[in-house]
Amino acid sequence: MEDTTILSQINKLVDEEHRLRSQVQAGQISTDEEHARLREVEESLDQCWDLLRRRRAAREAGSDPANEEVRPRGEVEGYLQ
Secondary structure, rough: OOOOHHHHHHHHHHHHHHHHHHHHHOOOOOOHHHHHHHHHHHHHHHHHHHHHHHHHHHHOOOHHHHHHHOOOHHHHHHHOO
16 A cells, blocks of 8 residues: 555545534434544544554665555554553
């Protein structure tokens, strides 16, 4: 997976966040539906950003960024900030 592909996925997920917020404001979906889907979108975003950071770090360290893979949601979400 290329960095541009990851960035494209990030942009799609951000667009979906905006769409969900608009839909709940327009009464097209319930707040519960919005929250459930937003949680999934945010977790996917976290995975994308994690992969992108690790690919960039690998590149800076002289390693092959292609060796980096998406980590499971539970692992990414379990990081301490």
